[in-house]
Amino acid sequence: MALDPSTMLTITIALALAAALYLAIEWQTARESPLLFWSAGFALISIGCTLALLRNSGLLLVGIWFANGLLITAHWLFLLGVARFTEARLSRAWYLIFVAWAAMLLLPEGPAWSKVMLLVNSLLVALVTLRASQLLRPMGRSMGVGVVQLRYVLLGHGLFYIAKTIPVLVPGTLIDLAAFRGEIIQVSLVEGAMAIMLIALSMTGTVRYRREKRIERLAARDPLTAMYNRRALEARAPHLLLSASPARPGALLLIDIDNFKLVNDLHGHTAGDRLLVALGEMIRVGLPEGALAARLGGDEFVILLRNASPERIVALGDLLRQQFHDMAARTFATPQAVTLSIGASLFDQPPASLAALIEQGDVALYESKRGGRNSIRLVDRTVAATEQPTELNRSLR
Structure with a gap:
């Protein structure tokens, strides 16, 4: 043709x-x-x-x-x-x-x-x-x-x-x-x-x-807060965890909202969602360079830091607790204060896995809750610490 x-x-x-x-x-x-x-x-x-x-x-x-x-x-x-x-x-x-x-x-x-x-x-x-x-x-x-x-x-x-x-x-x-x-x-x-x-x-x-x-x-994102979800955190965390060394320790902060159920019960689930979004934004704004943050689910959040120190961990935890406490008190009236409890773990050797590190943070978080809430519980697991893990508990009253 x-x-x-x-x-x-x-x-x-x-x-x-x-x-x-x-x-x-x-x-x-x-x-x-x-x-x-x-x-x-x-x-x-x-x-x-x-x-x-x-x-x-x-x-x-x-x-x-x-x-x-x-x-x-x-x-x-x-x-x-x-x-x-x-x-x-x-x-x-x-x-x-x-x-x-x-x-x-x-x-x-x-x-x-x-x-x-x-x-x-x-x-x-x-x-x-x-x-x-x-x-x-x-x-x-x-x-x-x-x-x-x-x-x-x-x-x-x-x-x-x-x-x-x-x-x-x-x-x-x-x-x-x-x-x-x-x-x-x-x-x-x-x-x-x-x-x-x-x-x-x-x-x-x-x-x-x-x-x-x-x-x-x-x-890779939590649909409510637009933060990384657990799957995305697991994909991105290994590089940060493997970089931990005595010269540049790493840290995990596990964050949980105290009396979150009161907000949902008294003001509705939409109010609870607003609270989660506000906390996510506070974490995103206060996140240091090179750090990772994610929402694990429910009212639980996690932060991974590189080049950390007890002072930096406590400073970041206190800042988040103060900001969140002030915001929640202004926005939602509850019989008990809506605050943050934080369990933190400082390490200078790569952990066995992210899950194992989160478990350590969960233990510290439980101690923070048991100690009266609205506090940060830090466990120093670095070689520079004593042979037994050093613990620090700090509350905001």
Whole structure:
């Protein structure tokens, strides 16, 4: 089968429809608005190519001006989708593209008509495509291979349209849009079919990668406080635990809310959730550099410190207890004070496991609770301490 213009347009129609359907199906799964814009863009390309076939019937206004206008609109939708994806705002000046194309209706017929039409069409398509590529540039490193691929495919597509303007400026070059005559037109049809496949696949990979990363982040976060959950802590803790040494001890602080049930019983579970969120934010703000924090579940939180000392542990624990006590007293009236109990363990050798370290913190936490609550119980298990573990109990009264 000869790759004549009509055949290439038919192939392009089929590819564009397939791409539009493919992206629409992806949208059903991902619900990402860029997919809808990109799907609509490919749908317009298929319609525009269908209208382009009408040139053979003498319908030049529909087959050239309107068909190429749909091509420009399709690429403008690609740009709009990229802007949504990157959360960038487009200036209203981009709507002037349609005004520029509408002005082509005023172009008088003559020997230069096809060249001017091709020149303006190519520049407008190149403009929006290169802008879309530029918007993706700062996201390449953080968003994976899909974004990089889409960026370079759009960049190459835009540069091709820039290159299309060169034959227009060369005297004597044959360009006849009405009859699909001219070598640049033949090359454009082939490039268009190839670009559709590459752009569609890149768009899908781009959104899919972000969706997978989002799911991964959600799986690692506690949905209420947005802190790491236990699974995420277990994945990130080993590096910190293995770095413990006599020169740079590590520490674990296990934090539990005293009389938390009173808040739920007297003020409702929504109030309890607010209390947990507030504590999570206090921990996040007070967290030293290089430390890890997570919500283990219920009203229990954990902090892992590197380069710790008894003084740093007590200072951090006292700060959290004071802030939390003041906030809870102002916000929720309860028969008994809503405070924090903290069990801490200081170590200078990597523990057997995170679970074993949490068990040690749990024992210290129990002693803190038993000693009257609203206190921090620190067990120093470093070699520098005495042969028996040294304990420190500090309460806030």
